[in-house]
Amino acid sequence: MEKKLIQQQPADNRRESEVQWERAMENLNRPLIINDLDFTELEDMDDCDPLRVGPARLGLANGAPMAPPPMGYGMPPPPNSLQLPPPPFCKTSSPTRSESPNTKDLRTVKLFWKEAQLQQPSSVLESKGVFWQKVKPVDIDTEKVIQLFETKSAKDVVVKNQGDYTSALRLRPQNDNYDRDCCTIGMGVKKKEDKKHEILVLDTKRSNAINIGLTKLPPPRAIKTAIIKFDSTILNKECLEKILTTMIPSEEEKEKIADAQASNPDLPLGSAEQCLMLLGEVPMLYPRLKLWLFMLDYASTEKEVAEPLMNLKLAMEELEQSRTFQNVMGTLLAVGNILNGAEVKGFQLDFLAKVPEIKDTIYKHSLVYHLCAIVMDKFPDSTDLFSELGAIARCSKVDFDEIQQNLEKLEKDCKSSWDYLKALSICQRQENYSANSGLNKKIGEFLSDCAQRIMTLKVIHRRVINRFRKFLLYMGIPQNAVKDTKINSTCKTIAEFALEYRTCRDKILQQKKRQMDKRERNKTRGKLITENLPGVSVVQPSTRRSSKSDQNSLTAVNGVGSSGGNKQEALNKVLNASSGQEDEGWRSFPGVRLRHRRNFSPNSKLPNWNKFTVGPENDKTINSSLIYHFTSKRFYYV
Numbered sequence: 001m002e003k004k005l006i007q008q009q010p011a012d013n014r015r016e017s018e019v020q021w022e023r024a025m026e027n028l029n030r031p032l033i034i035n036d037l038d039f040t041e042l043e044d045m046d047d048c049d050p051l052r053v054g055p056a057r058l059g060l061a062n063g064a065p066m067a068p069p070p071m072g073y074g075m076p077p078p079p080n081s082l083q084l085p086p087p088p089f090c091k092t093s094s095p096t097r098s099e100s101p102n103t104k105d106l107r108t109v110k111l112f113w114k115e116a117q118l119q120q121p122s123s124v125l126e127s128k129g130v131f132w133q134k135v136k137p138v139d140i141d142t143e144k145v146i147q148l149f150e151t152k153s154a155k156d157v158v159v160k161n162q163g164d165y166t167s168a169l170r171l172r173p174q175n176d177n178y179d180r181d182c183c184t185i186g187m188g189v190k191k192k193e194d195k196k197h198e199i200l201v202l203d204t205k206r207s208n209a210i211n212i213g214l215t216k217l218p219p220p221r222a223i224k225t226a227i228i229k230f231d232s233t234i235l236n237k238e239c240l241e242k243i244l245t246t247m248i249p250s251e252e253e254k255e256k257i258a259d260a261q262a263s264n265p266d267l268p269l270g271s272a273e274q275c276l277m278l279l280g281e282v283p284m285l286y287p288r289l290k291l292w293l294f295m296l297d298y299a300s301t302e303k304e305v306a307e308p309l310m311n312l313k314l315a316m317e318e319l320e321q322s323r324t325f326q327n328v329m330g331t332l333l334a335v336g337n338i339l340n341g342a343e344v345k346g347f348q349l350d351f352l353a354k355v356p357e358i359k360d361t362i363y364k365h366s367l368v369y370h371l372c373a374i375v376m377d378k379f380p381d382s383t384d385l386f387s388e389l390g391a392i393a394r395c396s397k398v399d400f401d402e403i404q405q406n407l408e409k410l411e412k413d414c415k416s417s418w419d420y421l422k423a424l425s426i427c428q429r430q431e432n433y434s435a436n437s438g439l440n441k442k443i444g445e446f447l448s449d450c451a452q453r454i455m456t457l458k459v460i461h462r463r464v465i466n467r468f469r470k471f472l473l474y475m476g477i478p479q480n481a482v483k484d485t486k487i488n489s490t491c492k493t494i495a496e497f498a499l500e501y502r503t504c505r506d507k508i509l510q511q512k513k514r515q516m517d518k519r520e521r522n523k524t525r526g527k528l529i530t531e532n533l534p535g536v537s538v539v540q541p542s543t544r545r546s547s548k549s550d551q552n553s554l555t556a557v558n559g560v561g562s563s564g565g566n567k568q569e570a571l572n573k574v575l576n577a578s579s580g581q582e583d584e585g586w587r588s589f590p591g592v593r594l595r596h597r598r599n600f601s602p603n604s605k606l607p608n609w610n611k612f613t614v615g616p617e618n619d620k621t622i623n624s625s626l627i628y629h630f631t632s633k634r635f636y637y638v
Helices: 002-007 016-026 055-059 142-148 166-170 178-183 204-214 220-229 237-246 251-263 271-280 285-321 323-340 349-353 367-378 390-395 400-430 437-474 487-523 548-557 564-578 616-631
Strands: none
Touching: 016 400, 016 437, 142 323, 204 237, 204 271, 220 271, 220 285, 237 285, 251 271, 285 390, 285 400, 285 437, 285 487, 323 367, 349 487, 367 487, 390 487, 400 437
């Protein structure tokens, strides 16, 4: 009999979550598509981690041994190199760096960058090559760059005194007990002991927390019904989190409330105690809430994981396809080689964070400003760079370590939900309650679908991260430094540099526009507006001097060389000229050359000068009329 028991197959003691997860993995046959995000471009070759490639694959490339690692990362030189001195009459040379004879003796601002590694594993990058091998050399004005960034002597450098930070310490209050005294104000108020009209078992802190939570929740009886039926129309995600954090009753609390209610059956329970008793009547309360919370929270968590991965995938494609980025990096490399006096083939991406801090010694413009001016001159079709790197800017705001933690938590919660569902099914079978059997089946199908979606997300995450590591190798970062490189820090460095580049580009364009407007204004300076406007004519002023006939008439009026009849004719000419009959005489007065006189109405009371005759008897009348004519308030000029 014992032998028969031994020969029986061992029972499956695995948890329900492990069994269901393995079953979902066996049935996994999904494309790499999450909602509307298509990751089907990721291939099986992206499953290979470039940091775990064996040394045999990295050591040989086309039958040649692997080059020694760079000396700048803490690795000692090979021991055999100390035993073989270089041959005489030979200078050591480097294939990637050489001194420039034009600038090696000049004192210029130096760029402290890390040289990019151009010899990357061929098995990782295949035939893709390295980014710096695709960057075309840029010819720039060497003398101008040296003149802008030539360093001054030590005597000309003015060291600014740092600010006195001791004043900030004085703002701290001298009384260390100030905060404590302020917090204790009003603590001495005694509480009034009200009469006991309800059963209060919980302590004040616990009771207040539950009562505050009830203000944002439905009535307790509605909460109980919604939890049993998984009714999302009554309780949402925030309500479930509130119940899980502050309102789950413990066994001790339920016993105390039951004993107090048994000893005082006539008194009602307090609001907090009543809520705990109603929630305690729900079977398997905690598993129900955790399972329900996972069902409500899965869609948003999946979106928070999938969207940053898509942005990272697009960000790598943007950098590889951006012609402006290649032109900017090539120009920056050329400027740096001139300033450092040495030729390098590339630099690492972390140097972009230091470029805005480097300024010329003449105009105090940043290196980004001069870099932008050169690129706009050499490549007129270039863009502002920032508009081409939208995915880079979005990735700079995401913590990808947190993305990985969310993915792991999603898998853990999904497995726990299987265990919760099994516990609920067992509890319902024991109570002979089969009303929710259909609901449990729907929940099981939902968890199976979630498990396969999580597995798909894990494949996408692994392939995107491996592709990013290959991208870092493509940009010239050494393999031993790729593991410590953060995704968001790299994207943030590139995004901030692109934003600074766009700012400088806009500034240069505004300066060019102002200069163009100034040149246009200089062309018309000193000229009248009417000379430049078609169809506009200027009224030419009349002669300032009166005609010879008017002068003779005035002389005749004064009585010089004229008889009585001549005086009458001369006076009539003067009066007619003053009344507008001879414009030339009237306009000879200063200040009214271009003005027009107003026409008087026929009811005007001005005297009719033609009725008067000049003679000795009417001299007084003529003089008074002249005075009235020139001093009348009804005589206007317009």
